[in-house]
Amino acid sequence: MKRERITEGSLWSDPRGQVMKTPDDVAEMLRLRACGWGLKRIARQPGCSHHTVKDYVAAGGVKPFKSPERPKRLDGLEGWLRERLNRHRGNADAVRQDLLAEKGVTVSRRTLQRAVQPYRQALKAEALATTRFETPPGRQLQINFGERLVEIGGAKVKAFVFVATLGHSRRLHVRAFRAERQEHWFAGLESTFTTFGGVPEEVLMDNPRALVVRHDAVSRSVQFNDKLIAFAKHWASVLAPARPIGRTKGKTAALAT
Template sequence: MIEMVQYNYIRFLYFNKHKSQRAIAKEMGIHRATVKRAIENPEQKYHMNVERDKPVNGDFEKRIKHLLEYNSNQPKNQKLTKRRIYELICEEGYKGSYSSFTYQARKIEEKLGINQKEGFLKLVPLRGSMQADFGEVYVMQDKMPRKIHVFCAKLCYSKVEFVKAYPGESTEFFFDGLTSAFDFFGGVPKKIIFDNLKPAVKEVLTGRERILQEEFVKFQSFYCFESEFCGPAKGNEKGMVENLVKYVENNYFLPRVEFKSFDILNLELKEKCHQRLKKGRYEGESWEKRILDEDFLPLKERYVYARIKEAKVDTYQLIHLEKNRYSVPTNYVGKKVEIHIYPFKVKVIYKGEVIAEHERMFGKNKESLNPYHFLPLLRKKARAYEQAKVIQDWGLPQIYEKYHKMLQAHLNSDSKGTREFIDILKLTQQYTVEVVAKVLKELDEKNRYSYQEVLSVLRYQTQHKPKTELLSEEKLKSLDVDKHTTTYMSLSTYNELLRKVGCENER
């Protein structure tokens, strides 16, 4: 091909100086066909009249096309890179260079529309619409990183945000996150946009069709909102909440915060959401003002959900749940019970009655032992008291151990002393460990050791109410009490005072 300068000069000589094609070719030392092409084409383009042979790519063009088509239909995490496709095709006998292969691949992709960039439209946010999703962040617990999940919700119109942390993304956490967001916003959005979360979507069909989880359908019918689900790998369809997840990770959890408990962390996150609500502005208006213009459904009641599992109580009075163990009372050993799993608590139910309630534990090989579940059994097996794990883990004040030893010595029997002491421990369920500890200290100072003594003092302190009340200053003056200056008074004087009080009451 000729250079642009030569192309321009040929057209100058022909159209401006009116020279013939032969003269121009002779002057410039080029072929007349080149001169003719330059004159006939206003733009400098080289058109191949005969297609050249492709000695390297020709035999593999169909194979390359097949591999590219197949690769484009694979999930994102299973797609092959160009380098890997090149290596595979080289194993089949391809002799071309990597640049020759990528040149051919780009031509095929352009022809088939593979890797075509997607266009987007700006949308006007609707009042009463919300986007919700989970994100993953890391915190420090006992100097070790721990992964937790944050539920994020953002109103499309007012831009108000809500964030809450959970140990997982299962159904109970998902529903609790939504109901907590409704409480924070003061209403239920009419439309909520979700990703294809497992607690909500059972199966993804073609297009926008979804088979929903039965529990999610119950939840949706309770609040009556419309649900919309994004297409697979279409995070841009809920870009607001995707950006919120990134913001939360970068601004709330970096550098990594020290994790104490979910209660403390969620109080801090809620306070941050309140601060953002007060300071946030969009298009010149505050978030506080814009949220008043949202179109919400009324929030009347709170949906309470618990995931239910069945379990059998083992001989150690324990039920097993998520690789952890929870205690139940002795008389339920060997029975099948229902476990109601809430986000942060566990209830054990037998024939419709709650028989045990625990804080939910996360992790592995942990035990939640309620001492009061084991006291009846310990009373029967008094010799096991000292070695019982539940007693060692209870952490009772030192006065309990001292009173136990003194009670055994007073009764001259270890087993009888232990049984009577266990009866005293049962009182802590009603009167608290601290109150009973004060009574034990008082009785120990007086060398009084028995269950009846402890019970008597507790009843006196909690049930005794003085029947007499102090007289007012006016009544004391009316009774002429100030006239009696001696410390000794006769019985007749007392009788006279009582008579006057009776007359005053009759009036």
């Protein structure tokens, strides 16, 4: 067997944490093993455990030392981070606040930005693939709810934010609540109509449980809550779920009366 030359400058590690053997010692172990020697007999030559010989033989020689990978604080939270980034529409700082409040995990802004970068790119790709749906003045109002952590009296409190956006001008009306119940949707809409001084022809929304009784994802048929239907008739407006064509829910469903 031709004896392989191993440089003295190579880094190596003993898998069992014993005293490190030189590259020449390890090469001699491999040579003797190739000659048919047993592990215990080989181990007596350099004065080490036969387990050490066994590990070097199994590895085929010395291996460069590699520091063990340090566990990261965000390991195992990939799915949660993606969902929260989508919920906050790419706002990484809002995700970082939720991370601290709900998971008790503190990370720097830069660390979180690196962790959510793939998900942010997916959001951008989706936005580029979305067709902008234009509406004439007074035609459409889009509504939605979001969540933010705010500090009140030195304590972190979750605020539920109602957001209404006019489809043509993109003018916004925002109002904060302590919850996201049916009465809060109605209060948000009423304050929007009062602030804007009028009622749009239709109101576009997602399918919140507080307003929708049943939503069939296949047929896209929607059964609205009776109180929502009465509310729409009172204000002489039309409401319906977000339409799949053109991704209309992006500025923020018309409820057909």
